[in-house]
Amino acid sequence: MYPSRFRYEAPRSLGEAIRWLQEGAGEAKVLAGGQSLVPLMKLRFASPELLVDINNIGGLDYHRQDADGTLRVGALCRHADLERSALLPGKQPTMAAAAPLIADPIVRNRGTLVGSLCHADPQGDWASVMVALGGSVVAQGPTGRRTIAVADFVTGPFENVLAPDEIAIEAVVPPHRGTPAGGYLKLERRVGDFATVGVAVAVETSGGIVTRAGIALTGVGGFTIACTEAAEVLTGQALTPQAIEQAAGLAAAAARPRTDHRGSAEYKRHMVRTFVVRILDRTGPAAGEQAVGALPGPGPAAERAA
Numbered sequence: 001m002y003p004s005r006f007r008y009e010a011p012r013s014l015g016e017a018i019r020w021l022q023e024g025a026g027e028a029k030v031l032a033g034g035q036s037l038v039p040l041m042k043l044r045f046a047s048p049e050l051l052v053d054i055n056n057i058g059g060l061d062y063h064r065q066d067a068d069g070t071l072r073v074g075a076l077c078r079h080a081d082l083e084r085s086a087l088l089p090g091k092q093p094t095m096a097a098a099a100p101l102i103a104d105p106i107v108r109n110r111g112t113l114v115g116s117l118c119h120a121d122p123q124g125d126w127a128s129v130m131v132a133l134g135g136s137v138v139a140q141g142p143t144g145r146r147t148i149a150v151a152d153f154v155t156g157p158f159e160n161v162l163a164p165d166e167i168a169i170e171a172v173v174p175p176h177r178g179t180p181a182g183g184y185l186k187l188e189r190r191v192g193d194f195a196t197v198g199v200a201v202a203v204e205t206s207g208g209i210v211t212r213a214g215i216a217l218t219g220v221g222g223f224t225i226a227c228t229e230a231a232e233v234l235t236g237q238a239l240t241p242q243a244i245e246q247a248a249g250l251a252a253a254a255a256r257p258r259t260d261h262r263g264s265a266e267y268k269r270h271m272v273r274t275f276v277v278r279i280l281d282r283t284g285p286a287a288g289e290q291a292v293g294a295l296p297g298p299g300p301a302a303e304r305a306a
């Protein structure tokens with residue numbers, strides 16, 4: 001099917017893009033990688049009157065780390081940039097593990113992490129990763145910039161808090177308070193598919209004690225699930241087998257899977273538990289403070305689990 005008629009603008013600055021969005025008065029959409037929006041338009045599930053293509057705006061294709069350790073991912077940084085990143089494996093093992101698991105190489109060459117957050121698909125992998133890392137989105141509109149935690153950014157399936165004239169300009173991950181470790185595991189029917197179950201785990205340790213933990217789930221509910229209780233159990237103690245088992249049980253309990261053609265709810269819950277244990281086992285006392293080096297992406301935690 002062909003999309004409905006639409007106007008197309010390709011501004012060269014953020015200011016100009018925001019003016020076009022204002023002119024669109026709620027009927028305009030930002031086009032980033034187009035890997036979710038274009039299929040929706042072709043199916044006529046989305047029929048924007050105006051497309052504001054941000055690909056000609058310079059300086060948005062970065063991912064970099066500030067001096068204080070804050071990681072910034074610009075709105076035009078592609079999944080493939082993160083997959084090939086020299087920065088992520090040592091500094092952000094959860095992101096390094098997830099990047100090669102997003103879709104297929106063609107989609108990864110165009111699609112963006114920020115676009116994935118904006119699209120707010122409950123099966124989007126980056127949202128869980130960013131929730132586990134305590135990340136946020138920086139939005140720019142006519143009156144300036146604001147920062148929104150990813151956990152508050154998504155309001156429902158395919159809905160976010162952006163005003164119609166705001167653009168998400170970057171995603172931000174706060175600096176570590178300890179040695180980072182973690183991973184992302186994804187169960188999919190075939191390579192390149194959306195997650196049947198996805199689990200993001202990000203921990204920081206200092207002297208063998210977990211100083212911060214985040215666990216979030218993809219595809220096992222109508223939204224990205226933050227496993228707050230599971231993360232709290234891990235914090236302030238060593239990653240013992242008992243602590244890992246307890247956290248895995250709480251994460252499985254937080255999942256809201258439905259039985260469908262991909263598997264029963266019970267099976268998906270079991271996979272959540274299994275993935276949490278698998279990621280944390282590789283991070284635990286045996287791995288100790290070596291965990292970062294032990295989990296380079298695409299390393300063991302980046303395995304597809306189909």
Ligand SMILES: Cc1cc2nc3c(=O)[nH]c(=O)nc-3n(C[C@H](O)[C@H](O)[C@H](O)COP(=O)(O)OP(=O)(O)OC[C@H]3O[C@@H](n4cnc5c(N)ncnc54)[C@H](O)[C@@H]3O)c2cc1C
Nearest residue numbers: 030032033034035036037103111112115116118124125168
């Ligand atoms: C075959 C296929 C398989 C896929 N498999 C997976 C998968 O396994 N895992 C996964 O996570 N994703 C998957 N995707 C989706 C893919 O990751 C998309 O790249 C991503 O969801 C959207 O990013 P984009 O840059 O392409 O955004 P676009 O398609 O350009 O935009 C998506 C939505 O976000 C809005 N938007 C985008 N950027 C901004 C911005 N900067 N500011 C404000 N609004 C913005 C757009 O207006 C639109 O509503 C798949 C897609 C395809 C086609």
